[in-house]
Amino acid sequence: MLTMDDIIREGHPTLRKTAEEVEVPLTSENKQLLEKMMEFLVHSQDPEIAEQYKLRPGVGLAAPQIGISKRMVVMRTTDQQDELVEYAFVNPRIVSHSAETTYLESGEGCLSVDREVSGIVPRYARIKIEAYDLNGNKVVKRLRGFLAIVFQHELDHLNGIMFYDRIDENDPFKKPLPPQEVI
Ligand SMILES: O=CN(O)CCNC(=O)c1cccc(Cl)c1Cl
Ligand code: NI
Numbered sequence: 001m002l003t004m005d006d007i008i009r010e011g012h013p014t015l016r017k018t019a020e021e022v023e024v025p026l027t028s029e030n031k032q033l034l035e036k037m038m039e040f041l042v043h044s045q046d047p048e049i050a051e052q053y054k055l056r057p058g059v060g061l062a063a064p065q066i067g068i069s070k071r072m073v074v075m076r077t078t079d080q081q082d083e084l085v086e087y088a089f090v091n092p093r094i095v096s097h098s099a100e101t102t103y104l105e106s107g108e109g110c111l112s113v114d115r116e117v118s119g120i121v122p123r124y125a126r127i128k129i130e131a132y133d134l135n136g137n138k139v140v141k142r143l144r145g146f147l148a149i150v151f152q153h154e155l156d157h158l159n160g161i162m163f164y165d166r167i168d169e170n171d172p173f174k175k176p177l178p179p180q181e182v183i
Pocket of ligand 1: 059061062065077108110111121145149150153
C-alpha cells in the first residue's frame with residue numbers, strides 16, 4: 001500500500017515537471033498504479049487506517065506526487081448531492097471553462113507541501129473536462145464546486161504547478177473580481 005513515505009515533497013524536481021501522456025488502453029502496470037493511488041485516498045479517509053499509518057487525508061492525488069511523471073490523477077470526495085464520487089483520470093484536460101472563478105475560503109492544502117500556505121487560490125467555477133478512465137474509455141464531464149477545484153489542483157500537478165503559485169503574493173486574500181457583464 002502507498003504511505004506518506006511514497007509522497008515526494010516540494011523541492012523534489014519531479015513536482016515541477018510536465019508529466020508525460022499515458023498510452024491508452026492502459027498497461028496493467030499503469031492500471032495497478034491508478035488503483036494503488038485510489039486505495040491511498042480510501043485509506044487516508046479512513047480514520048483507523050489513517051491513524052495507524054499516519055496518513056494525511058486527501059481528496060485527490062496525482063502520479064507526480066509519488067514520483068511518477070505520468071498524466072494520471074485520482075479524486076475521491078462527495079459531490080453536490082453529497083454522493084461519494086471516485087474518479088480515476090488518464091490524460092485529463094479542460095476543454096472549456098466559465099469566465100467566473102471561485103475559491104475555497106479555507107484555501108488549499110497539498111500532501112507534497114509540509115506547511116500551511118494560506119491565501120486565495122483562484123479556480124474556474126465550472127469546467128468541461130475530457131479524460132480516459134481506468135478501462136481506456138473516453139470520459140467527458142462537466143464539473144463545478146469542490147470537485148472542479150480539486151480537479152484543477154490535480155491537473156496543476158501534471159503541469160508542475162503548486163497551488164501556492166496561484167496565490168497573489170502581494171495580496172494573498174484579494175478576492176478575484178467577478179467576470180465583467182457585457183451590457
Ligand atoms: O494533490 C492532492 N493532494 O495534495 C492531496 C491533499 N490535498 C487535498 O486533498 C486538498 C485539500 C484542500 C483543497 C484541495 Cl483542492 C485539495 Cl486537493
Ligand atoms: Ni496536491
